Amino acid sequence: MDEQKKIPRHVAIIMDGNGRWAERRKLPRKMGHAEGCKVLEQTVRDAADLGIDYLTVYAFSTENWKRSEEEVSALMVLMGFYIKKLLKVAEEENVRVKIIGERSRFAPDLVKGLNKLEYETRNNTRMVFAIAINYGARDEMRRGMIRMAEDVKAGKLEPTAITEQTIGSYLDTADMPDPDLLIRTSGELRLSNFLLWQLAYTEIYVTDDLWPDFNKEELQKAVDSFGKRERRYGGRLTK
């Protein structure tokens, strides 16, 4: 975290409320997701402008597969379209994209697009933009624990040498600092299986705005509210 300006170094966002935004306008839910994609694109630019170093968004959870076939396929189409759009945004804004979650469940074309997005932006330096897709924190831990158990079995890791850092290094976010600020839109007070390990000490900001109504002013408000807080890590108070 930048102690001078009190800008959170890493901001995580649960983008909730696309469906409600559409329903209130008597539009199909997919229109809410389409609007949400546009807002996401702008939020990447705004976060980079504010000097945030890492932005992580919850775009598609392991639970989202349970939605109607129609909604899941609309989300897949949107994702395919927005991957291309995000490549352009990332290049313009000098942003490196990183995918977290388990991508192999997606169609091969989509996987190819995601890989390309990561590869082509790998040398960008202004901000890291992590997109969580087919992501669930418990699944992330399960996948990490499998790899850790394999390393123990292969004699590469001594069980008694496992520290909290070791566990973090087996998660999808291994090369990222923990989030300083979590923003959740549409007023729900839940973590919804997002970054459970990483959010241990994170400040939480909930806005009633639905995700398609989120904008730079709201992001600024969240960042300002973070700046005014005194952060506690257990007994230790930091200003």
Ligand code: FPP
């Ligand atoms: C929550 O709204 C939002 C989602 C399930 C999807 C969020 C995804 C995006 C904004 C786009 C992601 C795009 C890319 C390119 C990765 P909801 O449907 O749960 O809203 P509701 O709670 O009002 O029903």
